[in-house]
Amino acid sequence: xxxxxxxxxxxxxxxxxxxxxxxxxxxxxxxxxxxxxxxxxxxxxxxxxxxxxxxxxxxxxxxxxxxxxxxxxxxxxxxxxxxxxxxxxxxxxxxxxxxxxxxxxxxxxxxxxxxxxxxxxxxxxxxxxxxxxxxxxxxxxxxxxxxxxxxxxxxxxxxxxxxxxxxxxxxxxxxxxxxxxxxxxxxxxxxxxxxxxxxx
Numbered sequence: 323x324x325x326x327x328x329x330x331x332x333x334x335x336x337x338x339x340x341x342x343x344x345x346x347x348x349x350x351x352x353x354x355x356x357x358x359x360x361x362x363x364x365x366x367x368x369x370x371x372x373x374x375x376x377x378x379x380x381x382x383x384x385x386x387x388x389x390x391x392x393x394x395x396x397x398x399x400x401x402x403x404x405x406x407x408x409x410x411x412x413x414x415x416x417x418x419x420x421x422x423x424x425x426x427x428x429x430x431x432x433x434x435x436x437x438x439x440x441x442x443x444x445x446x447x448x449x450x451x452x453x454x455x456x457x458x459x460x461x462x463x464x465x466x467x468x469x470x471x472x473x474x475x476x477x478x479x480x481x482x483x484x485x486x487x488x489x490x491x492x493x494x495x496x497x498x499x500x501x502x503x504x505x506x507x508x509x510x511x512x513x514x515x516x517x518x519x520x521x522x
Contacts, residue, residue: 349392350392350470351393351404353393353395353404354395356406358406359408360402360409361409361410362411363411364410364411366390366412367414368401368413368415368418369415370415370416370476372418372440374387391419391441394412394418395472395473396472401413416476417466417475417476418474419439419469419474419476420477421437421477421478422440422481423438423481424477424481424484426488434448434504434505435502437477437481439469445468446505447467447507447509449506449507450468451467451468451469452468452507452509453465453466453502454474455510455511463486463511464476464477465477485502489511492508499512
């Protein structure tokens with residue numbers, strides 16, 4: 323795939339800065355409504371730890387990272403940064419966001435599990451924002467929560483331990499399943515018998 327000129331990131335940030343309302347630069351844009359031409363790939367990568375890199379170096383300006391995050395979209399073929407006039411592809415190693423804080427709202431059985439991400443999104447796990455879990459042979463349980471569009475956040479290791487502490491057992495398919503209840507939904511993690519060998 324063709325790489326764009328090195329100054330494409332500056333042109334994107336300049337375009338967004340010019341159109342952003344004061345104090346609203348990091349608010350997610352209506353990217354699902356924009357259908358500009360695809361302009362190729364840029365050398366931008368979101369590492370699995372949530373760090374954004376450009377041309378092999380971390381992007382040090384948090385405001386610029388949030389600006390890019392506000393125009394991030396997951397298309398069928400790739401992750402892209404989208405404006406009304408152009409669309410460029412980037413690389414995401416795992417998922418683009420990290421869930422950095424978690425708290426419960428309300429009381430059981432109507433509790434809501436709320437997550438804050440490293441990009442400032444606030445997500446309530448539930449039917450519209452499901453959770454999913456991967457269980458690796460070496461890295462244990464990896465929980466994810468849907469943020470917006472096709473974009474997900476992975477919980478930090480510390481939050482994963484906190485999440486397991488509030489997991490509940492339910493009977494499903496003739497077996498006991500460990501999972502997370504939030505906003506009336508239940509998200510299975512694994513069979514209860516597997517948890518001893520799948521700690522995070």
